[in-house]
Amino acid sequence: MKVTVIGLGLIGGSFALALRAKGIATDIVGVESSPLHAAKALELGIVDRILPLAEAVEGAELIAIAVPVDVIPQLAVKILNRVTADQIVIDMGSTKGELCEIISQHPARSRFVATHPMWGTEFSGPEAATADSFAGRNVVICQKELSDAEAVATVEQIYRKLGMGILEMDAEQHDLHAAYVSHISHITSFILSTTVLEKEREEEAIFNLAGGGFDSTARLAKSSADTWIPIFKQNKYNVLDVLREYIHQLNLFRKALERDDYKELEQIISRANQIKRVLQK
Protein backbone atom coordinates (compact mmCIF):
# COMPACT_ATOMS: atom_id res chain seq x y z
CA MET A 1 0.00 0.00 0.00
CA LYS A 2 1.23 3.49 -0.82
CA VAL A 3 0.83 5.63 2.28
CA THR A 4 1.37 9.33 2.97
CA VAL A 5 1.76 10.43 6.58
CA ILE A 6 1.35 14.12 7.35
CA GLY A 7 3.10 15.13 10.55
CA LEU A 8 6.03 12.92 11.58
CA GLY A 9 5.94 13.36 15.33
CA LEU A 10 5.21 10.72 17.95
CA ILE A 11 1.90 9.55 16.45
CA GLY A 12 2.56 9.92 12.72
CA GLY A 13 6.08 8.55 13.07
CA SER A 14 4.91 5.55 15.11
CA PHE A 15 2.10 4.87 12.64
CA ALA A 16 4.58 4.88 9.72
CA LEU A 17 6.99 2.57 11.56
CA ALA A 18 4.18 0.20 12.54
CA LEU A 19 2.80 0.08 8.98
CA ARG A 20 6.23 -0.84 7.69
CA ALA A 21 6.92 -3.36 10.46
CA LYS A 22 3.64 -5.14 9.70
CA GLY A 23 4.30 -5.11 5.94
CA ILE A 24 1.20 -2.98 5.32
CA ALA A 25 3.03 -0.10 3.63
CA THR A 26 5.60 -0.59 0.92
CA ASP A 27 6.15 3.05 0.11
CA ILE A 28 5.78 5.77 2.75
CA VAL A 29 5.87 9.44 1.88
CA GLY A 30 6.09 12.04 4.65
CA VAL A 31 4.88 15.63 4.80
CA GLU A 32 6.49 17.63 7.59
CA SER A 33 6.63 21.38 8.16
CA SER A 34 9.66 21.22 10.48
CA PRO A 35 12.88 20.71 8.43
CA LEU A 36 14.52 19.26 11.54
CA HIS A 37 11.79 16.67 12.05
CA ALA A 38 11.77 15.90 8.32
CA ALA A 39 15.53 15.23 8.30
CA LYS A 40 15.27 13.13 11.46
CA ALA A 41 12.38 11.07 10.05
CA LEU A 42 14.39 10.29 6.90
CA GLU A 43 17.48 9.44 8.95
CA LEU A 44 15.45 7.07 11.17
CA GLY A 45 13.87 5.39 8.13
CA ILE A 46 10.38 6.43 9.21
CA VAL A 47 9.56 7.58 5.66
CA ASP A 48 11.13 6.93 2.27
CA ARG A 49 10.94 10.53 1.16
CA ILE A 50 9.55 13.92 2.10
CA LEU A 51 7.32 15.73 -0.40
CA PRO A 52 5.23 18.90 -0.43
CA LEU A 53 1.56 18.31 0.44
CA ALA A 54 0.07 18.36 -3.10
CA GLU A 55 2.59 15.87 -4.49
CA ALA A 56 2.40 13.68 -1.40
CA VAL A 57 -1.38 13.36 -1.69
CA GLU A 58 -1.31 12.48 -5.37
CA GLY A 59 -1.25 8.75 -5.90
CA ALA A 60 -1.31 7.78 -2.21
CA GLU A 61 -3.83 5.06 -1.35
CA LEU A 62 -4.00 6.11 2.29
CA ILE A 63 -3.32 9.62 3.61
CA ALA A 64 -2.97 9.84 7.39
CA ILE A 65 -3.11 13.22 9.14
CA ALA A 66 -1.15 13.27 12.41
CA VAL A 67 -0.68 16.96 13.18
CA PRO A 68 -1.91 18.98 16.21
CA VAL A 69 -5.72 19.09 16.35
CA ASP A 70 -5.97 22.83 15.62
CA VAL A 71 -4.46 22.23 12.18
CA ILE A 72 -6.38 19.06 11.30
CA PRO A 73 -9.72 20.51 10.12
CA GLN A 74 -8.32 22.91 7.50
CA LEU A 75 -5.74 20.36 6.38
CA ALA A 76 -8.49 17.74 6.04
CA VAL A 77 -10.44 20.09 3.76
CA LYS A 78 -7.38 20.86 1.62
CA ILE A 79 -6.73 17.15 1.18
CA LEU A 80 -10.35 16.28 0.49
CA ASN A 81 -10.29 19.00 -2.20
CA ARG A 82 -7.71 16.88 -4.03
CA VAL A 83 -8.58 13.24 -3.46
CA THR A 84 -10.09 10.86 -5.97
CA ALA A 85 -12.71 8.20 -5.25
CA ASP A 86 -10.08 5.50 -4.63
CA GLN A 87 -8.08 7.36 -2.02
CA ILE A 88 -8.73 7.20 1.74
CA VAL A 89 -7.97 9.97 4.22
CA ILE A 90 -7.79 9.45 7.99
CA ASP A 91 -6.86 11.67 10.90
CA MET A 92 -5.44 10.49 14.21
CA GLY A 93 -6.35 13.46 16.40
CA SER A 94 -7.50 13.53 20.04
CA THR A 95 -10.63 15.62 19.42
CA LYS A 96 -13.30 14.97 16.84
CA GLY A 97 -16.17 17.50 17.12
CA GLU A 98 -14.58 20.46 15.33
CA LEU A 99 -13.08 18.31 12.57
CA CYS A 100 -16.30 16.43 11.86
CA GLU A 101 -18.23 19.69 11.68
CA ILE A 102 -15.78 21.34 9.29
CA ILE A 103 -15.71 18.44 6.82
CA SER A 104 -19.40 17.51 7.19
CA GLN A 105 -20.59 19.10 3.94
CA HIS A 106 -17.54 18.39 1.84
CA PRO A 107 -18.42 16.53 -1.40
CA ALA A 108 -15.60 14.06 -0.71
CA ARG A 109 -16.58 13.53 2.99
CA SER A 110 -17.15 9.82 2.37
CA ARG A 111 -13.44 9.30 1.61
CA PHE A 112 -12.59 10.48 5.14
CA VAL A 113 -12.48 8.18 8.16
CA ALA A 114 -12.15 10.02 11.49
CA THR A 115 -10.05 7.95 13.90
CA HIS A 116 -8.42 8.31 17.29
CA PRO A 117 -5.98 5.56 18.22
CA MET A 118 -5.89 5.57 22.05
CA TRP A 119 -2.16 5.45 22.39
CA GLY A 120 0.47 7.99 23.20
CA THR A 121 3.43 8.70 25.43
CA GLU A 122 4.69 11.84 27.10
CA PHE A 123 7.44 12.15 24.47
CA SER A 124 7.25 13.95 21.14
CA GLY A 125 9.00 14.23 17.79
CA PRO A 126 10.11 11.52 15.34
CA GLU A 127 12.75 10.28 17.82
CA ALA A 128 9.92 9.23 20.13
CA ALA A 129 8.25 7.06 17.47
CA THR A 130 8.28 3.29 17.97
CA ALA A 131 7.17 0.45 15.68
CA ASP A 132 5.33 -1.51 18.35
CA SER A 133 3.02 1.34 19.32
CA PHE A 134 -0.77 1.02 19.24
CA ALA A 135 -0.82 -2.76 19.81
CA GLY A 136 -3.20 -3.84 22.57
CA ARG A 137 -5.01 -0.50 22.64
CA ASN A 138 -8.29 0.59 21.10
CA VAL A 139 -8.97 2.97 18.23
CA VAL A 140 -12.15 5.04 18.14
CA ILE A 141 -13.78 5.54 14.75
CA CYS A 142 -16.24 8.43 14.66
CA GLN A 143 -19.24 8.94 12.38
CA LYS A 144 -18.61 5.74 10.47
CA GLU A 145 -21.92 6.20 8.68
CA LEU A 146 -20.57 9.23 6.82
CA SER A 147 -17.64 7.30 5.37
CA ASP A 148 -17.75 4.82 2.47
CA ALA A 149 -18.12 1.31 3.86
CA GLU A 150 -15.13 0.10 1.83
CA ALA A 151 -12.95 2.91 3.21
CA VAL A 152 -13.99 2.08 6.78
CA ALA A 153 -13.30 -1.62 6.16
CA THR A 154 -9.79 -0.88 4.89
CA VAL A 155 -8.97 1.42 7.80
CA GLU A 156 -10.33 -1.06 10.35
CA GLN A 157 -8.29 -3.83 8.78
CA ILE A 158 -5.13 -1.73 9.05
CA TYR A 159 -5.73 -0.90 12.71
CA ARG A 160 -6.53 -4.57 13.43
CA LYS A 161 -3.24 -5.62 11.86
CA LEU A 162 -1.54 -3.18 14.24
CA GLY A 163 -3.19 -5.11 17.08
CA MET A 164 -5.89 -2.61 17.96
CA GLY A 165 -9.51 -3.08 18.97
CA ILE A 166 -12.12 -1.02 17.12
CA LEU A 167 -14.66 1.18 18.94
CA GLU A 168 -17.42 3.22 17.39
CA MET A 169 -18.66 6.55 18.72
CA ASP A 170 -20.18 9.75 17.50
CA ALA A 171 -17.88 12.77 17.61
CA GLU A 172 -19.54 14.42 20.60
CA GLN A 173 -19.51 11.24 22.67
CA HIS A 174 -15.84 10.80 21.80
CA ASP A 175 -14.87 14.30 22.93
CA LEU A 176 -16.77 13.90 26.18
CA HIS A 177 -15.18 10.55 27.04
CA ALA A 178 -11.75 11.79 25.94
CA ALA A 179 -12.03 14.74 28.36
CA TYR A 180 -12.72 12.31 31.23
CA VAL A 181 -10.26 9.64 30.36
CA SER A 182 -7.37 11.44 28.77
CA HIS A 183 -7.45 15.25 28.76
CA ILE A 184 -8.04 15.73 32.51
CA SER A 185 -5.18 13.32 33.30
CA HIS A 186 -2.80 15.55 31.40
CA ILE A 187 -3.97 18.62 33.33
CA THR A 188 -3.63 16.92 36.73
CA SER A 189 -0.17 15.81 35.73
CA PHE A 190 0.95 19.23 34.42
CA ILE A 191 -0.28 20.89 37.61
CA LEU A 192 1.21 18.27 39.92
CA SER A 193 4.51 18.99 38.25
CA THR A 194 4.25 22.80 38.54
CA THR A 195 3.16 22.46 42.19
CA VAL A 196 6.00 20.20 43.19
CA LEU A 197 8.55 22.27 41.28
CA GLU A 198 7.15 25.38 43.00
CA LYS A 199 7.12 23.94 46.52
CA GLU A 200 10.06 21.58 46.45
CA ARG A 201 13.13 23.75 46.26
CA GLU A 202 15.41 20.74 46.37
CA GLU A 203 15.01 19.16 42.97
CA GLU A 204 17.41 16.41 43.96
CA ALA A 205 14.88 15.25 46.55
CA ILE A 206 12.24 14.81 43.83
CA PHE A 207 14.61 12.67 41.84
CA ASN A 208 15.83 10.62 44.79
CA LEU A 209 12.42 9.96 46.26
CA ALA A 210 10.64 9.35 42.99
CA GLY A 211 9.75 5.74 43.85
CA GLY A 212 6.98 7.09 46.06
CA GLY A 213 4.42 7.43 43.26
CA PHE A 214 5.20 10.87 41.88
CA ASP A 215 6.94 9.44 38.82
CA SER A 216 3.82 7.75 37.47
CA THR A 217 1.39 10.55 38.29
CA ALA A 218 3.68 13.26 36.89
CA ARG A 219 4.84 11.34 33.82
CA LEU A 220 2.39 13.05 31.47
CA ALA A 221 3.69 16.46 32.58
CA LYS A 222 6.47 16.02 30.04
CA SER A 223 3.88 16.18 27.23
CA SER A 224 4.18 18.89 24.63
CA ALA A 225 2.25 22.18 24.74
CA ASP A 226 2.00 22.12 20.92
CA THR A 227 -0.06 18.95 21.10
CA TRP A 228 -2.11 19.69 24.20
CA ILE A 229 -3.11 23.35 24.05
CA PRO A 230 -5.06 22.81 20.80
CA ILE A 231 -6.78 19.82 22.43
CA PHE A 232 -7.81 21.82 25.53
CA LYS A 233 -8.95 24.64 23.24
CA GLN A 234 -11.06 22.43 20.98
CA ASN A 235 -12.52 20.47 23.86
CA LYS A 236 -12.80 23.47 26.18
CA TYR A 237 -16.39 22.89 27.29
CA ASN A 238 -15.90 19.25 28.29
CA VAL A 239 -12.47 19.83 29.78
CA LEU A 240 -13.70 22.71 31.98
CA ASP A 241 -16.63 20.63 33.10
CA VAL A 242 -14.43 17.78 34.36
CA LEU A 243 -11.83 20.19 35.71
CA ARG A 244 -14.41 22.04 37.83
CA GLU A 245 -15.68 18.76 39.22
CA TYR A 246 -12.11 17.67 39.95
CA ILE A 247 -11.36 20.89 41.86
CA HIS A 248 -14.65 20.51 43.75
CA GLN A 249 -13.79 16.96 44.83
CA LEU A 250 -10.26 18.01 45.83
CA ASN A 251 -11.73 20.71 48.04
CA LEU A 252 -13.97 18.13 49.73
CA PHE A 253 -10.89 16.06 50.48
CA ARG A 254 -8.96 19.12 51.72
CA LYS A 255 -11.79 20.21 54.03
CA ALA A 256 -12.21 16.71 55.44
CA LEU A 257 -8.50 16.58 56.25
CA GLU A 258 -8.58 20.10 57.74
CA ARG A 259 -11.34 19.13 60.16
CA ASP A 260 -9.83 15.69 60.89
CA ASP A 261 -12.83 13.94 59.41
CA TYR A 262 -11.16 10.62 58.69
CA LYS A 263 -14.49 8.85 58.23
CA GLU A 264 -15.13 11.14 55.26
CA LEU A 265 -11.62 10.53 53.87
CA GLU A 266 -12.25 6.82 54.17
CA GLN A 267 -15.44 7.15 52.17
CA ILE A 268 -13.66 9.18 49.48
CA ILE A 269 -10.88 6.63 49.23
CA SER A 270 -13.24 3.67 49.03
CA ARG A 271 -15.10 5.39 46.22
CA ALA A 272 -11.76 6.00 44.50
CA ASN A 273 -10.84 2.33 44.98
CA GLN A 274 -13.81 1.41 42.78
CA ILE A 275 -11.59 2.23 39.83
CA LYS A 276 -10.20 -1.29 40.36
CA ARG A 277 -13.32 -2.57 38.67
CA VAL A 278 -12.49 -0.73 35.46
CA LEU A 279 -8.69 -0.65 35.48
CA GLN A 280 -7.81 -4.25 36.01
CA LYS A 281 -4.08 -4.12 35.44
Add this chain to the structure above:
Amino acid sequence: MKVTVIGLGLIGGSFALALRAKGIATDIVGVESSPLHAAKALELGIVDRILPLAEAVEGAELIAIAVPVDVIPQLAVKILNRVTADQIVIDMGSTKGELCEIISQHPARSRFVATHPMWGTEFSGPEAATADSFAGRNVVICQKELSDAEAVATVEQIYRKLGMGILEMDAEQHDLHAAYVSHISHITSFILSTTVLEKEREEEAIFNLAGGGFDSTARLAKSSADTWIPIFKQNKYNVLDVLREYIHQLNLFRKALERDDYKELEQIISRANQIKRVLQK
Protein backbone atom coordinates in the same frame (compact mmCIF):
# COMPACT_ATOMS: atom_id res chain seq x y z
CA MET B 1 20.22 -13.83 60.04
CA LYS B 2 17.14 -14.39 62.18
CA VAL B 3 14.53 -11.87 61.17
CA THR B 4 11.09 -11.00 62.50
CA VAL B 5 8.74 -9.05 60.27
CA ILE B 6 5.73 -7.39 61.86
CA GLY B 7 2.95 -6.76 59.38
CA LEU B 8 2.89 -9.07 56.37
CA GLY B 9 1.26 -6.81 53.80
CA LEU B 10 2.80 -5.43 50.61
CA ILE B 11 5.88 -3.90 52.27
CA GLY B 12 6.56 -6.40 55.06
CA GLY B 13 5.81 -9.35 52.77
CA SER B 14 8.05 -8.02 50.01
CA PHE B 15 10.86 -7.34 52.48
CA ALA B 16 10.64 -10.92 53.81
CA LEU B 17 10.64 -12.39 50.28
CA ALA B 18 13.57 -10.20 49.24
CA LEU B 19 15.61 -11.09 52.35
CA ARG B 20 15.11 -14.75 51.60
CA ALA B 21 15.81 -14.40 47.87
CA LYS B 22 19.11 -12.64 48.60
CA GLY B 23 20.07 -15.21 51.21
CA ILE B 24 20.12 -12.60 53.97
CA ALA B 25 17.53 -14.28 56.19
CA THR B 26 17.62 -17.93 57.07
CA ASP B 27 14.73 -17.91 59.48
CA ILE B 28 11.82 -15.51 59.13
CA VAL B 29 9.15 -15.14 61.79
CA GLY B 30 6.01 -13.16 61.08
CA VAL B 31 3.69 -11.22 63.37
CA GLU B 32 0.33 -10.48 61.81
CA SER B 33 -2.93 -9.34 63.40
CA SER B 34 -5.11 -10.51 60.51
CA PRO B 35 -5.57 -14.32 60.62
CA LEU B 36 -6.33 -14.26 56.89
CA HIS B 37 -3.10 -12.46 56.04
CA ALA B 38 -1.16 -14.68 58.42
CA ALA B 39 -2.48 -17.85 56.75
CA LYS B 40 -1.79 -16.43 53.29
CA ALA B 41 1.77 -15.40 54.22
CA LEU B 42 2.48 -18.93 55.45
CA GLU B 43 0.94 -20.45 52.35
CA LEU B 44 3.04 -18.21 50.08
CA GLY B 45 6.22 -19.05 52.00
CA ILE B 46 6.73 -15.43 52.99
CA VAL B 47 7.48 -16.45 56.60
CA ASP B 48 8.44 -19.72 58.23
CA ARG B 49 6.04 -19.30 61.12
CA ILE B 50 3.73 -16.87 62.81
CA LEU B 51 4.27 -16.01 66.48
CA PRO B 52 2.80 -13.58 69.01
CA LEU B 53 4.76 -10.33 69.31
CA ALA B 54 6.71 -11.09 72.50
CA GLU B 55 7.94 -14.48 71.29
CA ALA B 56 8.68 -13.15 67.83
CA VAL B 57 10.89 -10.39 69.20
CA GLU B 58 12.86 -12.69 71.46
CA GLY B 59 15.99 -13.95 69.78
CA ALA B 60 15.47 -12.11 66.48
CA GLU B 61 18.58 -10.31 65.24
CA LEU B 62 16.51 -7.90 63.13
CA ILE B 63 12.94 -6.85 63.84
CA ALA B 64 11.25 -4.99 60.98
CA ILE B 65 8.00 -3.07 61.58
CA ALA B 66 5.84 -2.80 58.45
CA VAL B 67 2.39 -1.85 59.73
CA PRO B 68 0.34 1.31 59.02
CA VAL B 69 2.06 4.44 60.32
CA ASP B 70 -0.51 5.17 63.03
CA VAL B 71 0.43 1.91 64.76
CA ILE B 72 4.20 2.16 64.34
CA PRO B 73 5.12 4.52 67.22
CA GLN B 74 3.44 2.55 70.02
CA LEU B 75 4.62 -0.75 68.56
CA ALA B 76 8.16 0.61 68.33
CA VAL B 77 8.07 1.48 72.03
CA LYS B 78 6.72 -1.95 72.98
CA ILE B 79 9.49 -3.63 71.04
CA LEU B 80 12.23 -1.32 72.35
CA ASN B 81 10.99 -2.21 75.87
CA ARG B 82 12.05 -5.80 75.16
CA VAL B 83 15.17 -5.68 73.02
CA THR B 84 18.69 -6.44 74.15
CA ALA B 85 21.84 -4.61 73.02
CA ASP B 86 22.49 -7.03 70.16
CA GLN B 87 19.08 -6.72 68.51
CA ILE B 88 18.20 -4.17 65.82
CA VAL B 89 14.73 -2.73 65.21
CA ILE B 90 13.72 -0.91 62.03
CA ASP B 91 10.48 0.51 60.74
CA MET B 92 9.54 0.93 57.07
CA GLY B 93 6.86 3.60 57.39
CA SER B 94 6.08 6.54 55.10
CA THR B 95 6.16 9.20 57.84
CA LYS B 96 8.91 9.74 60.37
CA GLY B 97 8.20 12.80 62.55
CA GLU B 98 5.72 11.28 64.98
CA LEU B 99 7.65 8.00 65.34
CA CYS B 100 10.99 9.71 65.96
CA GLU B 101 9.43 11.98 68.59
CA ILE B 102 7.76 9.09 70.44
CA ILE B 103 10.90 6.96 70.68
CA SER B 104 13.32 9.87 71.19
CA GLN B 105 13.81 9.42 74.93
CA HIS B 106 13.61 5.64 75.04
CA PRO B 107 16.66 4.09 76.76
CA ALA B 108 16.99 1.63 73.86
CA ARG B 109 16.58 4.32 71.14
CA SER B 110 20.04 3.53 69.75
CA ARG B 111 18.90 0.03 68.74
CA PHE B 112 16.27 1.56 66.44
CA VAL B 113 16.98 2.60 62.84
CA ALA B 114 14.18 4.63 61.25
CA THR B 115 13.94 3.80 57.54
CA HIS B 116 11.64 4.45 54.61
CA PRO B 117 12.28 2.36 51.52
CA MET B 118 10.88 4.41 48.61
CA TRP B 119 9.02 1.61 46.96
CA GLY B 120 5.41 0.61 46.83
CA THR B 121 2.61 -0.34 44.50
CA GLU B 122 -1.11 0.34 44.53
CA PHE B 123 -1.77 -3.22 45.70
CA SER B 124 -1.91 -4.47 49.26
CA GLY B 125 -1.82 -7.63 51.35
CA PRO B 126 0.62 -10.56 51.30
CA GLU B 127 -0.55 -11.58 47.80
CA ALA B 128 0.88 -8.31 46.47
CA ALA B 129 4.36 -8.99 47.89
CA THR B 130 7.17 -9.67 45.41
CA ALA B 131 10.78 -10.76 45.95
CA ASP B 132 12.32 -8.28 43.51
CA SER B 133 10.83 -5.21 45.16
CA PHE B 134 12.99 -2.32 46.41
CA ALA B 135 15.82 -2.90 43.90
CA GLY B 136 16.84 0.26 42.05
CA ARG B 137 15.07 2.56 44.50
CA ASN B 138 16.37 4.59 47.43
CA VAL B 139 15.81 4.12 51.12
CA VAL B 140 15.77 7.10 53.47
CA ILE B 141 17.37 6.64 56.89
CA CYS B 142 16.34 9.25 59.42
CA GLN B 143 18.22 10.49 62.47
CA LYS B 144 21.14 8.15 61.92
CA GLU B 145 23.04 9.93 64.68
CA LEU B 146 20.62 8.55 67.31
CA SER B 147 21.22 4.93 66.28
CA ASP B 148 24.26 2.83 67.13
CA ALA B 149 26.77 3.04 64.28
CA GLU B 150 26.96 -0.77 64.09
CA ALA B 151 23.15 -1.05 63.82
CA VAL B 152 23.07 1.54 61.03
CA ALA B 153 25.88 -0.25 59.21
CA THR B 154 24.02 -3.57 59.35
CA VAL B 155 20.76 -2.04 58.14
CA GLU B 156 22.50 -0.17 55.31
CA GLN B 157 24.24 -3.33 54.26
CA ILE B 158 20.92 -5.19 54.10
CA TYR B 159 19.27 -2.48 52.00
CA ARG B 160 22.31 -2.32 49.72
CA LYS B 161 22.10 -6.08 49.17
CA LEU B 162 18.49 -5.51 48.11
CA GLY B 163 19.82 -3.11 45.48
CA MET B 164 18.85 0.14 47.17
CA GLY B 165 20.66 3.47 47.43
CA ILE B 166 20.94 5.02 50.88
CA LEU B 167 19.80 8.59 51.64
CA GLU B 168 20.10 10.43 54.91
CA MET B 169 17.58 12.98 56.17
CA ASP B 170 16.22 14.28 59.41
CA ALA B 171 12.64 13.26 60.18
CA GLU B 172 11.08 16.66 59.43
CA GLN B 173 12.84 16.99 56.10
CA HIS B 174 11.70 13.49 55.23
CA ASP B 175 8.05 14.20 55.96
CA LEU B 176 8.14 17.42 53.97
CA HIS B 177 9.71 15.80 50.90
CA ALA B 178 7.43 12.77 51.19
CA ALA B 179 4.38 15.06 51.11
CA TYR B 180 5.60 16.60 47.85
CA VAL B 181 6.85 13.52 46.15
CA SER B 182 4.56 10.77 47.32
CA HIS B 183 1.56 11.76 49.46
CA ILE B 184 0.13 14.42 47.12
CA SER B 185 0.36 12.01 44.17
CA HIS B 186 -1.91 9.61 45.99
CA ILE B 187 -4.45 12.35 46.66
CA THR B 188 -4.48 13.56 43.04
CA SER B 189 -4.95 9.98 41.94
CA PHE B 190 -7.75 9.21 44.43
CA ILE B 191 -9.60 12.36 43.39
CA LEU B 192 -9.06 11.82 39.68
CA SER B 193 -10.66 8.44 40.15
CA THR B 194 -13.67 9.73 42.13
CA THR B 195 -14.16 12.55 39.60
CA VAL B 196 -14.11 10.29 36.59
CA LEU B 197 -16.34 7.71 38.27
CA GLU B 198 -18.71 10.54 39.19
CA LYS B 199 -18.78 12.17 35.76
CA GLU B 200 -18.34 9.21 33.46
CA ARG B 201 -21.52 7.20 33.71
CA GLU B 202 -20.30 4.72 31.14
CA GLU B 203 -17.64 2.77 32.97
CA GLU B 204 -16.97 0.74 29.88
CA ALA B 205 -15.73 3.91 28.18
CA ILE B 206 -13.12 4.39 30.91
CA PHE B 207 -11.86 0.89 30.39
CA ASN B 208 -11.89 1.04 26.61
CA LEU B 209 -10.21 4.41 26.32
CA ALA B 210 -7.68 3.87 29.07
CA GLY B 211 -4.68 4.18 26.73
CA GLY B 212 -5.18 7.94 26.82
CA GLY B 213 -3.19 8.50 30.00
CA PHE B 214 -5.80 7.92 32.68
CA ASP B 215 -4.44 4.49 33.55
CA SER B 216 -1.10 5.82 34.75
CA THR B 217 -2.43 8.90 36.55
CA ALA B 218 -5.21 6.93 38.29
CA ARG B 219 -3.14 3.84 39.11
CA LEU B 220 -2.48 4.90 42.70
CA ALA B 221 -6.23 5.31 43.29
CA LYS B 222 -6.33 1.58 43.98
CA SER B 223 -4.20 2.12 47.09
CA SER B 224 -5.58 1.12 50.46
CA ALA B 225 -7.29 3.51 52.89
CA ASP B 226 -5.77 1.58 55.82
CA THR B 227 -2.30 2.55 54.66
CA TRP B 228 -2.98 6.07 53.46
CA ILE B 229 -5.34 7.67 55.95
CA PRO B 230 -2.81 7.29 58.79
CA ILE B 231 -0.16 8.83 56.52
CA PHE B 232 -2.34 11.84 55.67
CA LYS B 233 -3.21 12.19 59.36
CA GLN B 234 0.38 12.06 60.59
CA ASN B 235 1.65 14.35 57.86
CA LYS B 236 -1.41 16.59 57.87
CA TYR B 237 0.40 19.92 57.98
CA ASN B 238 2.70 19.21 55.04
CA VAL B 239 0.02 17.43 53.02
CA LEU B 240 -2.44 20.32 53.41
CA ASP B 241 0.25 22.79 52.46
CA VAL B 242 0.99 21.03 49.14
CA LEU B 243 -2.68 20.29 48.55
CA ARG B 244 -3.63 23.99 48.89
CA GLU B 245 -0.90 24.98 46.47
CA TYR B 246 -2.04 22.27 44.03
CA ILE B 247 -5.65 23.53 44.14
CA HIS B 248 -4.40 27.09 43.68
CA GLN B 249 -2.39 26.15 40.58
CA LEU B 250 -5.31 24.15 39.16
CA ASN B 251 -7.51 27.21 39.53
CA LEU B 252 -4.97 29.31 37.63
CA PHE B 253 -5.11 26.77 34.80
CA ARG B 254 -8.91 26.67 34.88
CA LYS B 255 -9.22 30.46 34.77
CA ALA B 256 -6.73 30.73 31.90
CA LEU B 257 -8.74 28.20 29.90
CA GLU B 258 -12.02 29.95 30.78
CA ARG B 259 -10.75 33.26 29.41
CA ASP B 260 -9.03 31.63 26.39
CA ASP B 261 -5.62 32.74 27.60
CA TYR B 262 -3.55 30.20 25.69
CA LYS B 263 -0.33 32.17 26.25
CA GLU B 264 -0.79 31.59 29.98
CA LEU B 265 -1.55 27.88 29.43
CA GLU B 266 1.61 27.63 27.38
CA GLN B 267 3.62 29.15 30.20
CA ILE B 268 2.08 26.74 32.72
CA ILE B 269 2.83 23.75 30.51
CA SER B 270 6.42 24.80 29.83
CA ARG B 271 6.96 25.15 33.56
CA ALA B 272 5.44 21.68 34.02
CA ASN B 273 7.72 20.32 31.29
CA GLN B 274 10.71 21.23 33.48
CA ILE B 275 10.02 18.03 35.37
CA LYS B 276 11.96 16.36 32.52
CA ARG B 277 15.11 17.62 34.21
CA VAL B 278 14.36 15.64 37.35
CA LEU B 279 12.45 12.62 36.04
CA GLN B 280 14.72 11.34 33.35
CA LYS B 281 13.03 8.08 32.49
